Amino acid sequence: MQIIFFIVAAVIIFRLFYWQFLAKNSFGSDAFLIESEIPASRGEILASDGFPLVTNQESFLIYAKPHELKKNPQEIAQSLAPFLISEKFTTDSARLSDSDKEQMKDEIKNKEKELQGKLADKNLFWVQLARKITLETKKKVEEKKIPGIGFVQDERRFYPEASMAAQLLGFVAFDKVGRDTGYFGLEGFWDRKLRGKPGRLGQEQDPLGLPILVGQYRPIPAKQGSSLYLSIERGIQFMVEDKLRKAVEKYGAKDGTVIVADPKSGKILSMATIPTYDPVLRSEFDESLYKNPAVADTFEPGSIFKPIVMAAALDTKSVEPNTKCNICSGPRQVAGFEISTWNKKYHPDSTMTEVIQNSDNVGMTFVAEKLGVKNFLSYIEKFGFGRQTGIDLQEESTGFLRPDEEWKQIDLFTASFGQGIAVTPIQLIQAISVIANHGLLISPKVVEKVEDEKSEEEIKPKQEIQVVSPETALQVTEMMVNAVEKGEARFFAPKGYRIAGKTGTAQIPIAGHYDPAKTIASFIGFAPADDPKFVMLVRFSQPSSSPFGSETAAPTFFEIAKELFIHFGIPPEK
Amino acid sequence: MLPVSDFKKRQNREKKHTGGVKVKLMVMISVAATLLFFTQLVFANGLATDGQKIAKVEEEIQNLESENTILRVEIAKKSSLVSLSKKAAEDGFKKPSLVITP
Numbered sequence: 001m002q003i004i005f006f007i008v009a010a011v012i013i014f015r016l017f018y019w020q021f022l023a024k025n026s027f028g029s030d031a032f033l034i035e036s037e038i039p040a041s042r043g044e045i046l047a048s049d050g051f052p053l054v055t056n057q058e059s060f061l062i063y064a065k066p067h068e069l070k071k072n073p074q075e076i077a078q079s080l081a082p083f084l085i086s087e088k089f090t091t092d093s094a095r096l097s098d099s100d101k102e103q104m105k106d107e108i109k110n111k112e113k114e115l116q117g118k119l120a121d122k123n124l125f126w127v128q129l130a131r132k133i134t135l136e137t138k139k140k141v142e143e144k145k146i147p148g149i150g151f152v153q154d155e156r157r158f159y160p161e162a163s164m165a166a167q168l169l170g171f172v173a174f175d176k177v178g179r180d181t182g183y184f185g186l187e188g189f190w191d192r193k194l195r196g197k198p199g200r201l202g203q204e205q206d207p208l209g210l211p212i213l214v215g216q217y218r219p220i221p222a223k224q225g226s227s228l229y230l231s232i233e234r235g236i237q238f239m240v241e242d243k244l245r246k247a248v249e250k251y252g253a254k255d256g257t258v259i260v261a262d263p264k265s266g267k268i269l270s271m272a273t274i275p276t277y278d279p280v281l282r283s284e285f286d287e288s289l290y291k292n293p294a295v296a297d298t299f300e301p302g303s304i305f306k307p308i309v310m311a312a313a314l315d316t317k318s319v320e321p322n323t324k325c326n327i328c329s330g331p332r333q334v335a336g337f338e339i340s341t342w343n344k345k346y347h348p349d350s351t352m353t354e355v356i357q358n359s360d361n362v363g364m365t366f367v368a369e370k371l372g373v374k375n376f377l378s379y380i381e382k383f384g385f386g387r388q389t390g391i392d393l394q395e396e397s398t399g400f401l402r403p404d405e406e407w408k409q410i411d412l413f414t415a416s417f418g419q420g421i422a423v424t425p426i427q428l429i430q431a432i433s434v435i436a437n438h439g440l441l442i443s444p445k446v447v448e449k450v451e452d453e454k455s456e457e458e459i460k461p462k463q464e465i466q467v468v469s470p471e472t473a474l475q476v477t478e479m480m481v482n483a484v485e486k487g488e489a490r491f492f493a494p495k496g497y498r499i500a501g502k503t504g505t506a507q508i509p510i511a512g513h514y515d516p517a518k519t520i521a522s523f524i525g526f527a528p529a530d531d532p533k534f535v536m537l538v539r540f541s542q543p544s545s546s547p548f549g550s551e552t553a554a555p556t557f558f559e560i561a562k563e564l565f566i567h568f569g570i571p572p573e574k
Numbered sequence: 575m576l577p578v579s580d581f582k583k584r585q586n587r588e589k590k591h592t593g594g595v596k597v598k599l600m601v602m603i604s605v606a607a608t609l610l611f612f613t614q615l616v617f618a619n620g621l622a623t624d625g626q627k628i629a630k631v632e633e634e635i636q637n638l639e640s641e642n643t644i645l646r647v648e649i650a651k652k653s654s655l656v657s658l659s660k661k662a663a664e665d666g667f668k669k670p671s672l673v674i675t676p
Contacts, residue, residue, distance in 0.1 A: 051650070051653070051654075052650055055646065055647065055650060056643065057643060057644075057647045058640055058643050058644065135644070153636075153640075155643075158647050158650070160647075160650035160651055160653075160654040160656075161654045161655060161656050162654075162656050164655075164656070234655060235655070238655045238656075238659070
């Protein structure tokens with residue numbers, strides 16, 4: 001009995017000695033101390049109704065351990081390649097044309113070669129084959145039952161509304177070290193808040209991988225990314241994109257942009273551009289589409305700039321609404337240039353209200369002359385031109401204004417009708433919101449609230465400045481209402497509503513001159529004029545059906561406005 | 575004069591007494607050590623199985639979270655305006671031509 005007892009004890013002691021000293025060396029000194037990263041989920045981006053425009057879905061990293069592969073690398077590569085090519089070809093809903101099928105075959109061949117190279121390298125202990133594959137793809141690969149192939153769980157972005165507001169949202173891609181990083185739009189601007197902070201798990205594990213609780217157990221929890229609540233109204237965004245898509249097609253425009261905002265709070269209700277891209281398949285699209293033209297594009301605004309100049313002139317008392325233009329009977333010669341009206345029709349003794357109604361360029365030079373360069377520059381700066389509005393989108397540009405000392409009389413005159421200066425669509429929305437909001441500038445914003453696990457932060461507008469007096473704002477509003485009711489676009493305006501608006505047709509400057517065949521057609525306005533619920537800009541680049549804003553952008557503006565009246569429950573006045 | 579015999583007796587008596595205390599103390603320490611040893615064994619045994627339980631619970635949490643993510647994505651997909659408008663068009667719904675505003 002005693003002998004058996006001693007033998008058993010000796011065996012146990014020997015085994016313990018083996019695990020403690022001999023086996024440990026083969027695993028390395030920290031074999032059972034696992035230091036791993038606890039990934040932080042990226043925050044969601046939600047519309048004003050709380051519906052996710054961007055959320056996360058499960059995805060997987062697929063890897064191989066080449067030394068554990070039982071089959072020939074070529075054979076494995078052949079069976080995996082069809083699943084690891086672009087999702088353009090692999091989604092169930094993909095409808096492939098003949099050329100797509102050819103392209104797919106080429107992609108599969110290339111992928112096979114790439115995979116074979118990785119799998120054949122027996123010196124590698126572990127090799128990554130693809131990242132961010134879907135759960136469906138993972139299941140299909142698992143069905144193949146290939147030993148030596150494994151998966152690591154991950155997350156990737158999912159867009160329930162597909163390409164809706166793609167340029168506004170931006171996208172997530174890998175940075176130089178392979179980490180998820182936000183680029184463009186909200187993903188780019190709010191990247192640090194959205195990405196959260198990964199935690200660390202320092203944990204001793206037994207040979208079966210189970211945690212040893214009496215060992216060192218010191219997890220640092222991950223801080224999940226904050227979620228963004230937007231002012232974007234999903235219904236409006238959907239409707240605007242639909243109308244804009246049809247309009248771009250109808251007018252044969254190169255592209256179209258619409259911004260709808262609440263002038264009283266600076267909240268952006270909708271921001272759409274056509275053409276757009278699918279954020280899931282973004283690599284299939286031209287990179288030039290990634291930037292949001294609503295904040296990144298600069299262009300010469302043309303006549304939609306006139307109400308801004310008129311507001312400056314009225315506010316400085318340089319003119320009154322009924323001041324008569326005594327130079328409006330014909331074209332004007334300035335420094336060797338001839339300034340004429342858009343339709344070569346002239347209106348002698350026009351009042352300032354009529355100058356806006358007729359979109360009279362000569363009349364605007366009269367206003368600019370009364371205003372003077374110094375006042376002009378001071379006001380356009382106060383309206384926010386020449387600098388960023390501070391909207392929370394990554395790629396916002398400043399526009400362009402020439403340095404103050406370089407302004408000559410001809411520059412002032414051309415700028416008075418929106419030529420020779422470069423502005424962004426969002427700057428125009430901000431400036432016209434000043435008119436709609438009793439002269440008070442409120443900077444635009446897209447995110448209303450940032451929320452994390454423990455707290456929520458309300459995002460306030462970056463600035464509030466009284467740019468012009470409420471009286472001036474009212475006078476310009478009446479001029480813009482008159483322009484809609486009596487101007488070129490009056491036939492398209494919905495009946496029973498007081499809408500303040502202005503059309504614009506700007507030529508595109510190319511290599512020091514204006515291209516007569518290419519224009520930017522636009523319409524900007526707000527409604528209802530007496531208590532505005534929205535301010536909107538519609539802009540088309542190079543429409544081919546008609547170059548004029550009154551025949552392209554204005555009808556689109558009114559089409560969208562009709563839907564917005566229903567959305568806000570605004571009945572027509574009797 | 576100090577009687578030698580008395581001194582020796584006293585010394586023996588004292589020696590006997592001290593030796594008894596030591597033995598008792600040793601026995602008590604041994605019993606305590608043994609008790610502590612077994613207590614540790616019991617707790618260590620419990621903790622070893624707790625590790626397994628924790629691993630199971632963590633796996634369960636991960637599975638549930640994963641299922642939640644899948645369901646959330648599925649709900650978002652089905653209730654998106656893109657899907658709903660498509661479905662409405664397929665089912666023959668049309669935009670109302672008459673709108674009554676409040």
